[in-house]
Amino acid sequence: MLEIRPNCEHCNKELPNTSTEAMICSFECTYCKNCALEVFENVCPTCSGNFVERPIRPLKMIEKYPSSTKRVFDQKNLKTAKVNSEKYKNITPTKR
Numbered sequence: 771m772l773e774i775r776p777n778c779e780h781c782n783k784e785l786p787n788t789s790t791e792a793m794i795c796s797f798e799c800t801y802c803k804n805c806a807l808e809v810f811e812n813v814c815p816t817c818s819g820n821f822v823e824r825p826i827r828p829l830k831m832i833e834k835y836p837s838s839t840k841r842v843f844d845q846k847n848l849k850t851a852k853v854n855s856e857k858y859k860n861i862t863p864t865k866r
């Protein structure tokens with residue numbers, strides 16, 4: 771089950787369950803669309819995997835299975851992230 775983290779790990783933007791801007795990698799590193807696609811160029815700065823849009827948990831399920839309230843906020847070093855993105859962005863995710 772996804773944690774559905776409440777914020778962008780890099781810029782701390784609010785990303786509630788109903789947000790259409792939340793992107794996740796396979797480890798559920800969570801970023802806003804701008805950070806995931808523009809800043810990190812669809813390369814997760816932590817695991818180098820790709821991002822996909824986080825699904826929205828239906829309202830009727832969210833009471834029984836609430837989204838996480840634990841904020842993960844750890845601003846990335848943009849120089850290091852850039853090097854990593856350059857290395858992986860042109861490699862299709864199935865081959866990374």
Ligand SMILES: [Zn+2]
Pocket residue numbers: 778779780781782783801802803804805806
């Ligand atoms: Zn962000």
Ligand SMILES: [Zn+2]
Pocket residue numbers: 795796797798799814815816817818819
């Ligand atoms: Zn990741």
